[in-house]
Amino acid sequence: MSLAMFTLDGDRLVPAEIARSMWKHDQMHGVAVSGALARALELRLVELGRTDLHPARYTVDLFQPATMAPCTVETEVVREGKRICLIDASLMQEGVRVARASCIFLLATETPKGDVWSPVDRPKPPPENLVPPSDEPRVPHFISDSPWSQSFPDHQNSGRKQTWQAGLPVVDGEEGTPFQSVASIADGTSMVVNWGTEGVKFINTDITLALARPPVSREIGLSVTDRVEYDGIAVGTVEVFDRAGPLGTAMVTALANAARPIDFGDVEFEDDGSRKPAE
Structure with missing residues (x-):
């Protein structure tokens, strides 16, 4: 069975069941929205013939809930130069823009001489004997106050979280x-930074991803580095990494959504995307 988040109908992307949000039944989750926007931006770069450039800064604004209705993505090249290309994208549903993204693609060159501070301690993937290297989608692994596992109830705690997962195919x-x-x-930055003892009670309004290099595979890790919250507004950051080491950072801004929390304390997930009550 395909675990892709969309099927193609002409130029329209039709959300699959796995793209459905846990916030609301007819709402698409941000993973699917971001995936659709990133795919369109990458395809536009390929159309330009700029395979020499790498994605360096990717920003998404999630200003209106995307529904489970078919959507299209429109792109615009804002600036193209020798060492930079800026492309914008808009996710459209029934003629209405519900999300937008912008990506700066940069040309990799040489690292200048000299020493500059960087952290010594870096997050690491789970041990390979627990999670063998594979791009095949599977239930995410987490570590928190509890050791690495795919059991969501085990990680519904106040501990600092880290996740490791393989990306779902977009189409x-x-x-x-x-x-x-x-x-x-x-x-998923919003989930790992805002997941506490009573589930996730904040919903993110944006994503900002900064990459110093492209990932080596579709396996990606997120490790919480900071969280600040005041009066129902939370800002969280993570370090992004893969099996080759650090990639960059991601940040989200989130609003309190306590009236409709996502409770992971009594649910488990299967590799096919289905859910079942926790044992």
Whole structure:
């Protein structure tokens, strides 16, 4: 069974069941929205013939809930130069723009000489004997006050969280790319920074992903680095990494949504995307 988040109908993207949000039944989750936008941006770069450029800064504004209705993505090249290309994208449903994204693609060159500070301690993927390297989609792994596992109830605690997962294909029949994977998984920043003892009670309004290099595969990790909350507004950041080391950072701004929390304390997930009550 395909675990892709969309099927193609002409130029329209039709959301699959796995794209459905847990916030509301007729709402698409941000992982799918971000994946669709990233795919369109990457395809537009390929159309320009600029395979020499790498995604460096990707920003998504989630200003209106995307529904489970078919959608299209429109793109615009804002600026193209020798070492930079800026492309915008808009996710459209029934003629209304419900989300937008912007990506700066940059040309990799040489690292200048000299020493500059960087952290020594970096997050690491789960051990390979627990999670063998694979781009095949599966239930995400987490570590918190509890050790690495795929059991969501085990991680419904106040501990600092880290996740490791492989990106879902964006469109059925397409393998997906490392950039599409990291862009979609970056929406999970809100989950790992805002997940506490009573579930997730904040919903993110944006995603900002900064990458120093492309991922080596579709396996991506997020490790919480900071969270600040005042009066129902939370800002959270994570370090983004893969099996080759650090990639960059991701940040989200989120609003309190306590009236409709997502409670992971009594649910487990299967690799096919289905849910079942926790044992």
